[in-house]
Amino acid sequence: xxxxxxxxxxxxxxxxxxxxxxxxxxxxxxxxxxxxxxxxxxxxxxxxxxxxxxxxxxxxxxxxxxxxxxxxxxxxxxxxxxxxxxxxxxxxxxxxxxxxxxxxxxxxxxxxxxxxxxxxxxxxxxxxxxxxxxxxxxxxxxxxxxxxxxxxxxxxxxxxxxxxxxxxxxxxxxxxxxxxxxxxxxxxxxxxxxxxxxxxxxxxxxxxxxxxxxxxxxxxxxxxxxxxxxxxxxxxxxxxxxxxxxxxxxxxxxxxxxxxxxxxxxxxxxxxxxxxxxxxxxxxxxxxxxxxxxxxxxxxxxxxxxxxxxxxxxxxxxxxxxxxxxxxxxxxxxxxxxxxxxxxxxxxxxxxxxxxxxxxxxxxxxxxxxxxxxxxxxxxxxxxx
Numbered sequence: 001x002x003x004x005x006x007x008x009x010x011x012x013x014x015x016x017x018x019x020x021x022x023x024x025x026x027x028x029x030x031x032x033x034x035x036x037x038x039x040x041x042x043x044x045x046x047x048x049x050x051x052x053x054x055x056x057x058x059x060x061x062x063x064x065x066x067x068x069x070x071x072x073x074x075x076x077x078x079x080x081x082x083x084x085x086x087x088x089x090x091x092x093x094x095x096x097x098x099x100x101x102x103x104x105x106x107x108x109x110x111x112x113x114x115x116x117x118x119x120x121x122x123x124x125x126x127x128x129x130x131x132x133x134x135x136x137x138x139x140x141x142x143x144x145x146x147x148x149x150x151x152x153x154x155x156x157x158x159x160x161x162x163x164x165x166x167x168x169x170x171x172x173x174x175x176x177x178x179x180x181x182x183x184x185x186x187x188x189x190x191x192x193x194x195x196x197x198x199x200x201x202x203x204x205x206x207x208x209x210x211x212x213x214x215x216x217x218x219x220x221x222x223x224x225x226x227x228x229x230x231x232x233x234x235x236x237x238x239x240x241x242x243x244x245x246x247x248x249x250x251x252x253x254x255x256x257x258x259x260x261x262x263x264x265x266x267x268x269x270x271x272x273x274x275x276x277x278x279x280x281x282x283x284x285x286x287x288x289x290x291x292x293x294x295x296x297x298x299x300x301x302x303x304x305x306x307x308x309x310x311x312x313x314x315x316x317x318x319x320x321x322x323x324x325x326x327x328x329x330x331x332x333x334x335x336x337x338x339x340x341x342x343x344x345x346x347x348x349x350x351x352x353x354x355x356x357x358x359x360x361x362x363x364x365x366x367x368x369x370x371x372x373x374x375x376x377x378x379x380x381x382x383x384x385x
Contacts, residue, residue, distance in 0.1 A: 140302025
């Protein structure tokens, strides 16, 4: 028997599934499958390589070209070390706010979309509405590419995509990209009193991190004052580092994590190649002159393209008309929007809630935001008739 949910009720249900990125999301996916099936909507599961996670897409309306993709990720960030007032996976309401992990980022949008399924079905759609739910967005947008490929392989090509990240229902037309990578350094340990005979992996790391800082400074100096992003340049940042055994031993190993936040159109491979070139020409030769066993390895963990502002893009025109928002908005965080756009789909980011609440303890969404999103989806469905 099919059940009708309000957006609030659906959000409370979705929050109850602990879908932190290091956990399986299959419980939530199974619930969505059953819910859609109860309304006569078939869905397609796109599992990851481990079988412990899956994306899902479903189509309401005619299976033909055109229509819209409503996209959300199912995973959330961890709660460990955060001071939550109550259980983060048991939603609660206080006044006009609904609290719980993922309430803003971004189960609020997913919940509203799913709650509108009966209304979508009651509308005589001439163009399809596609629902797309991914996994592992928070750890590098890993679930979106196979989801998008599978959706497009089914034979219909959507006209536009709305990625429902929290923007307070403002229309975001551009965001930075991100490449995340780990640098692992193998040095040569000796007693620190014989420093000239060893190779410190930490010292090598310091040179590489200093190179990154210098490149960021160069980008800042050359920044276009008309660039709408803040900061208006590509940044290179080391956020985590570990290495060494003792104060009196040259460090045999060191590894650190870097993210590069790229302006749309800036090429991640160009930056990685420049980094590799600096290693091969300036750092590694001196290390291997002391010990041929010295190594520097780079492992790319995530590479998410930016969302480029489109020239008279269909998604922007449509969503601006339906929201009434005609201001220019760009953000510096990454979303799955750039991946949809890479596949040739006109894309904007627009969803309920505030990014200020994302990843925070006692994360919440204003209930009025769910109402605004619901009204937007009603208008969007009307565009498909």
